[in-house]
Every structure is written in structure tokens, then in C-alpha cells.
Amino acid sequence: MRIIVQKFGGTSLQSEEARNAAAERVIEAVREGYKVVAVVSAMGRSGDPYATDTLMELVGGIQSTVTKQDQDLLLSCGETISSVVFSGLLQSKGLRSMAMNGAQAGFRTTEQYGDAKILDMKTDGVKAALAERDVVVVTGFQGETVKGTIATLGRGGSDTSATALGASLQAEVIDIFTDVAGVMTADPRIVPDARTLSSVTYNEISNLAHQGAKVIHPRAVEVAMQAEVPIRIRSLFDDGRGTLVSSTTAAGLGRDLEERPVTGIAHVSGLAQVNVDLTGLETAKTTAAVFQGMADAGISVDFITIQPDFVQFTVPNHLIQTAESVLTNIGIDVTFLEGCTKVSAVGAGMTGVPGITASIVQALADENISILQSADSHTTIWVLVKETEMKKAVNALHRAFLIEEEGE
Numbered sequence: 001m002r003i004i005v006q007k008f009g010g011t012s013l014q015s016e017e018a019r020n021a022a023a024e025r026v027i028e029a030v031r032e033g034y035k036v037v038a039v040v041s042a043m044g045r046s047g048d049p050y051a052t053d054t055l056m057e058l059v060g061g062i063q064s065t066v067t068k069q070d071q072d073l074l075l076s077c078g079e080t081i082s083s084v085v086f087s088g089l090l091q092s093k094g095l096r097s098m099a100m101n102g103a104q105a106g107f108r109t110t111e112q113y114g115d116a117k118i119l120d121m122k123t124d125g126v127k128a129a130l131a132e133r134d135v136v137v138v139t140g141f142q143g144e145t146v147k148g149t150i151a152t153l154g155r156g157g158s159d160t161s162a163t164a165l166g167a168s169l170q171a172e173v174i175d176i177f178t179d180v181a182g183v184m185t186a187d188p189r190i191v192p193d194a195r196t197l198s199s200v201t202y203n204e205i206s207n208l209a210h211q212g213a214k215v216i217h218p219r220a221v222e223v224a225m226q227a228e229v230p231i232r233i234r235s236l237f238d239d240g241r242g243t244l245v246s247s248t249t250a251a252g253l254g255r256d257l258e259e260r261p262v263t264g265i266a267h268v269s270g271l272a273q274v275n276v277d278l279t280g281l282e283t284a285k286t287t288a289a290v291f292q293g294m295a296d297a298g299i300s301v302d303f304i305t306i307q308p309d310f311v312q313f314t315v316p317n318h319l320i321q322t323a324e325s326v327l328t329n330i331g332i333d334v335t336f337l338e339g340c341t342k343v344s345a346v347g348a349g350m351t352g353v354p355g356i357t358a359s360i361v362q363a364l365a366d367e368n369i370s371i372l373q374s375a376d377s378h379t380t381i382w383v384l385v386k387e388t389e390m391k392k393a394v395n396a397l398h399r400a401f402l403i404e405e406e407g408e
Contacts, residue, residue: 001035001127001130001131002033002034002035002172003034003035003036003037003130003169003170003171003172004029004034004035004036004037004171004172004173004174004175005036005037005038005039005162005163005165005166005169005171005173005174005175006025006026006029006036006037006038006039006162006174006175006177007038007039007040007041007140007158007159007161007162007174007175007176007177008022008025008038008039008040008041008086008177008236009041009158009177009178010041010042010043010044010045010048010051010052011044011045011178011179012041012177012178012179012236013040013041013043013044013082013085013086014043014044014045014048018236019085019086019089020089021236021237022038022086022177022236023086023089023090023093025175025177025236026038026090026095026135027093027095030095030134030135034172035130035133035134035135036134036135036136037126037130037135037136037138037165037166037169037171038086038090038135038136038137038138039138039139039140039158039161039162039165040079040082040083040086040137040138040139040140040158041078041079041082041140041141041158042055042075042078042079042081042082042141043078043081043082043085050077050078050081050082051078052075052078052141055074055075055077055078056071056074056075058074059071059074067113068113068114069113069149069151071113071114072113072114072116072142072149072150072151072152073149073150075141075142075152076101076102076139076141076142076150076152079101079102079139079140079141079142079158080099080101080139082139083099083100083101083137083138083139084099086099086137087099087135087137090134090135090137095134095135096132096133096134096135097133097134097135097136097137098129098133098135098136098137099136099137099138099139100125100126100129100136100137100138100139101138101139101142102138102139102140102141102142102143102144102150102161103142103143103144103148103150104125105123105125105126105136105138105139105165106120106121106122106123106124106125106126106168107121107142107143107144107161107164108120108121108122108143108144108145108146109143109144109145109151109153110145110151111145111146111147111149111151112151113151113152114151114152114154115152115153115154116143116145116151116152116153116154117153118143118153118160118164118223119146121164121165121167121168123165123168123169126138126165126169127169138161138165139161140157140158140159140161140162141153141157141158141161142157142161155217156216156217156218156219156220157217159176159216159217159219159220160217160219160220160223162174162176162220163220163221163223163224163227163229163231164223166224166227166229166231167223167224167226167227167229170227170229171229172230173229173230173231173232174224174229174230174231174232175231175232175234176215176216176231176232176233176234177234177235177236178215178233178234178235178236179235179236179237180196180215180233180235181196181234181235181238181240181242182196182197182198182215182233182234182235182240182241182242182243183196183197183200183205183208183213183215183233183243183245183264184196184197184213184215184264185197185263185264185265185398185402186264186265186266186394186398186402187212187213187266187267187394190267190390190391190394190395191265191394191395191398193398193399193403194398195402196240196242196243197243197263197264198241198243198244199243199244199245199246200243200244200245200263200264201245201246201247201348202221202222202224202225202245202246202247203225203348203379204263204264204346204347204348204379205221205231205233205243205245206218206221206222206225207344207346207379207380208263208264208266208344208346209221211266211267211268211342211344211346211380211382212266212267212268212342212344213264213266215233216231216233216245221245224245225247228246228247230244230245230246231244231245231246232244232245233245260347260349261347261349261350261353261356261401262345262346262347262349262350262356262397262401262402263346263347263348263349264346264347264402265343265344265345265346265394265397265398265401265402266343266344266346267341267342267343267344267390267393267394268341268342268344269340269341269387269390270316270317270318270341270387271302271303271314271315271316271317271340271341271342271384271387272314272315272316272317272319272320272336272337272338272339272340273303273312273313273314273336273337273340273372273373273384274301274311274312274313274314274315274323274334274335274336275310275311275312275334275335275336275337276290276310276311276312276327276332276333276334277309277310277333277335278307278308278309278310278311279309279310283308286332287306287311289330289332290311290327290332293326293327293329293330293332294313294315294323294326296326297322297323297326299315299319299322299323299326300315301313301314301315302314302315302342303342303373303375303382303384304375305373305375312373314340314342314373314384317338317339320336320338323336324336337372339386339387339388340372340384340385340386340387341384341385341386341387341389341390341393342382342383342384343382343383343384343385343390343393343394343397344380344381344382344383345360345380345381345397345401346379346380347379347401348379350378350379350381351378351379356381357374357376357381359400359401360381360383360397360400362400363396363397363399363400364383364385364393364396364397366396367389367392367393367396369385369389369392369393369396370385370386370389371383371384371385372384372385372386
């Protein structure tokens with residue numbers, strides 16, 4: 001069998017018009033000779049009757065006293081409804097279709113309710129169903145624990161469901177349908193000149209996703225990368241090719257990487273820079289106490305700089321009071337700079353290429369933007385700037401690296 005996995009998010013199933021457009025994508029694939037596994041999210045967004053956030057509000061939202069296990073049982077209903085509705089629509093259009101929940105489709109997960117990890121995929125049932133049908137519609141976001149209870153995969157879980165099925169079924173490709181034309185060089189709401197990329201590597205899209213681009217969940221990319229199954233990020237409402245995500249060679253980027261050292265600019269706002277002065281303190285012991293205190297409080301820190309005289313890192317703005325309380329209680333003086341944004345330049349081609357940092361610093365200096373902190377890896381360079389200067393910073397870096405037409 002030639003198998004294709006197609007993932008449809010909540011907005012792709014929100015209205016009758018959207019569901020019909022999604023059905024046409026399935027019909028197109030069947031006409032091309034594919035057996036289709038359609039992975040669906042709950043329909044709509046917060047406020048819509050069956051959306052995940054709406055269901056959660058029924059039991060008190062984030063302040064709920066309902067156990068995590070029971071919450072997962074409730075939240076799984078959104079995708080279950082979506083799968084049956086969409087499968088019924090496909091049947092009305094003449095396709096042989098059936099719906100399956102996560103357990104029936106073979107997802108075996110940990111008992112980490114609300115953020116479960118996939119332990120194993122047992123997809124014989126999906127393969128048997130595809131042998132007799134055109135389409136199997138599978139609930140995203142959920143699986144079954146070894147105890148037979150339902151567990152959800154956390155935010156981005158439907159993306160991960162799609163790539164896990166694609167890997168297990170050895171699909172030819174995984175299509176992620178969204179409301180954008182593909183992966184953009186930057187957020188088009190911030191950068192008017194942002195354009196759609198025809199191809200990116202797994203590492204590039206994973207880094208872009210980690211740094212703020214919300215087109216696909218990074219965990220999903222990692223699953224597809226391990227199995228070397230290509231992903232296409234496509235628009236539901238136009239016939240463009242979208243963005244192909246694959247290995248460097250398969251994406252045709254091998255010889256172009258030097259010409260395209262930066263693939264995209266991403267950003268994460270709503271951060272506070274934490275500054276710990278180590279002057280006069282026992283550096284190693286104090287530094288260890290700082291990060292142990294953050295870990296004990298359940299605060300994930302980012303953008304870490306450790307020097308003999310000071311420690312810097314970032315936390316979300318809403319965790320400032322918690323972080324301050326923790327550090328004050330262990331006798332550490334700390335200052336915060338609220339309203340910061342992390343801006344990232346991502347590109348597989350920057351490794352070993354001189355001048356990338358120089359270009360970033362110059363582009364920001366030309367706009368009189370101060371760099372509050374910086375860091376780098378093989379494929380990403382990060383700078384921390386004031387949130388009030390975020391838009392200027394993102395546009396400045398986009399002009400410096402990505403203003404010319406792709407391929408030139």
C-alpha cells in the first residue's frame with residue numbers, strides 16, 4: 001500500500017466550509033492512489049463547543065481540582081467527536097472510511113497524564129482497516145497506557161500523533177494542513193516581506209519551532225526525522241506546494257547551505273531577564289543553589305549565562321514573583337528586567353561560516369537596538385532585546401539575511 005498521513009488541526013475542522021476543504025484534500029490523495037490516514041484535532045478553538053480549552057473549562061480550567069487522569073478522559077472527547085464527524089463526511093462523499101481512537105490505532109503511552117509520551121506503536125489494526133478501506137480517521141492527541149486508561153500527549157499532540165503514525169506505517173509523506181501557506185522566513189504579522197520557504201531541514205524547522213514559530217510541534221519533527229519520513233506543511237485552502245521538511249540531501253539543500261546560512265527569524269516574547277550578582281559570594285555553591293531553587297519550584301529557565309561574577313537567565317514574565325521568592329528565601333539578591341524578547345536566527349548553513357554574528361550585531365546596531373544577552377549553537381544564534389524593540393529587531397535581521405528572493 002502507498003500510505004499518506006494527513007493531519008488536520010482544529011481550525012481546519014472548525015466550520016462546514018473548512019471540513020469540506022479538508023475532505024477534498026483526502027479525496028485528492030485517494031485519487032492519486034494513496035491509502036489515507038487522516039489525523040484530526042478537536043474542532044475549533046477556545047469557545048467552540050468541542051474544542052480542548054472549552055472542554056477544560058467545564059471542570060474549572062487550569063484551576064481544576066479534577067485529577068489529571070480524569071481530565072484526559074474528558075479532553076479525549078473533542079478528538080473523538082471530530083473523528084466521527086469527519087469520517088461521516090467522507091462517507092457521504094463516497095469514500096470507504098472509518099474512525100479510530102488513539103487506543104484502537106495503536107498508541108501506547110506513559111501514565112504522564114496531560115503530557116504523555118509514546119512508548120510504542122501497534123498499528124496492525126490500522127493496516128488491516130486500510131486494506132479494506134480508503135481512509136482511516138484517527139484521533140490525534142491521545143493514546144492508551146499499559147493500564148488501559150486514556151492519556152493525552154500535551155500541546156502539539158496531534159502533530160506528534162501524525163508523525164508517529166507516518167513513521168510506524170512507513171508513509172511516503174506526512175501532510176500537516178494549516179491556515180498558512182507553509183513555513184515562513186518570519187512571522188508575517190511582524191515582517192511584511194516574510195515569504196514561504198520551499199524546503200527546510202528537520203533541524204531547521206525543529207529549531208524554528210523551539211524558538212517561537214508555531215507551525216508544527218518540535219517533538220513531532222523529531223519523530224519524523226528519526227524515521228526519515230518527509231513532512232509537507234501546506235495550506236488547506238490553496239494548491240501551493242507548501243514547505244517540504246526533510247533531510248539536507250532530500251530537501252535539495254546540500255549545495256545551497258552556504259548561500260543560505262540563515263533560513264528564518266523566530267522570536268519569543270513575554271520574558272524577564274534574571275540577574276544574580278555573585279560578587280563576594282562563593283560562586284560555585286551559589287550558582288548551584290540558584291538553579292536548584294528554580295528546578296525545585298518547577299521553573300524552566302532559558303538563555304543561561306554563567307560567569308564568575310554573575311549569572312543571567314530568562315523566565316516568563318508571569319513567573320517573576322515566584323522566582324524572586326525562591327531566590328530571596330535562599331538569601332540571594334536578584335534583579336529582574338521585565339519585557340524582553342528572545343530573537344533567533346536559525347539556519348543549518350551557518351555552522352562554521354564566519355561573519356554571521358558580525359552581521360547580526362551590525363544589523364541591530366544600525367537600528368540602535370541594544371543586545372541584552374546573546375548565545376549560539378551550531379544552527380542558531382539568539383539575542384535578547386527589549387520587547388519594545390522586538391519588531392525592529394526581527395525586521396532588521398530579516399533584511400540582513402533574507403530580503404533577497406530564495407535561491408538567488
